[in-house]
Amino acid sequence: MNKFTLLDGLVVPLDRANVDTDAIIPKQFLKSIQRTGFGPNLFDEWRYLDAGEPGRDNSARPLNPDFVLNLPRYAGSSILLARKNFGCGSSREHAPWALEQYGFRAILAPSFADIFFNNCFKNGLLPIVLPEAQIDHLFNEVRAFPGFRLVIDLERQLVSTTSGNLTFPFEVDTFRKFCLLNGLDDIGLTLQQADKIRAFEERHLASQPWLTNGI
Numbered sequence: 001m002n003k004f005t006l007l008d009g010l011v012v013p014l015d016r017a018n019v020d021t022d023a024i025i026p027k028q029f030l031k032s033i034q035r036t037g038f039g040p041n042l043f044d045e046w047r048y049l050d051a052g053e054p055g056r057d058n059s060a061r062p063l064n065p066d067f068v069l070n071l072p073r074y075a076g077s078s079i080l081l082a083r084k085n086f087g088c089g090s091s092r093e094h095a096p097w098a099l100e101q102y103g104f105r106a107i108l109a110p111s112f113a114d115i116f117f118n119n120c121f122k123n124g125l126l127p128i129v130l131p132e133a134q135i136d137h138l139f140n141e142v143r144a145f146p147g148f149r150l151v152i153d154l155e156r157q158l159v160s161t162t163s164g165n166l167t168f169p170f171e172v173d174t175f176r177k178f179c180l181l182n183g184l185d186d187i188g189l190t191l192q193q194a195d196k197i198r199a200f201e202e203r204h205l206a207s208q209p210w211l212t213n214g215i
Contacts, residue, residue, distance in 0.1 A: 009078035020089030039101030087116025
């Protein structure tokens with residue numbers, strides 16, 4: 001998992017409340033047994049004018065010119081600005097996979113669905129909860145100023161404009177913050193104990209050698 005320390009990114013506004021995980025990555029794409037390749041199908045039913053299917057070449061598909069991610073001014077965005085209850089619906093982990101693989105590293109919203117919120121941290125995404133008034137202000141700013149960017153400092157727990165004239169503090173769980181700063185997912189955390197795990201296995205097999213019979 002990539003470390004998250006300081007992000008200076010272009011912001012894209014998704015002005016919809018209660019965006020569920022089926023909208024983030026539609027159900028037909030859950031057929032894949034791989035953990036990669038979901039970025040091109042993020043918000044598939046909103047981004048494209050035809051029906052998407054797994055394994056299809058998206059380069060020739062007709063884009064919805066009115067969907068915000070397709071507007072040239074937001075190309076290359078890494079910060080998603082959203083409304084309340086983002087990520088509701090099913091618990092599919094494919095949703096944060098698709099967001100991260102598209103290029104997003106942080107999501108700002110007044111609230112998130114609990115399971116989606118937890119899955120984000122496990123996949124290198126930083127979900128930030130800000131008061132609704134602050135989110136409203138940011139929506140106004142991003143619409144008014146093309147190229148609007150924010151700087152997210154995880155160590156200091158601050159969201160600010162690049163000029164520094166607007167700053168919002170945010171809360172984050174200490175353990176989750178540690179994992180993001182160090183790029184550690186569940187597997188990475190386990191591998192930090194690899195020497196202890198090997199030592200335990202050696203002691204265990206030495207005291208019960210019959211466990212290896214037939215191996």
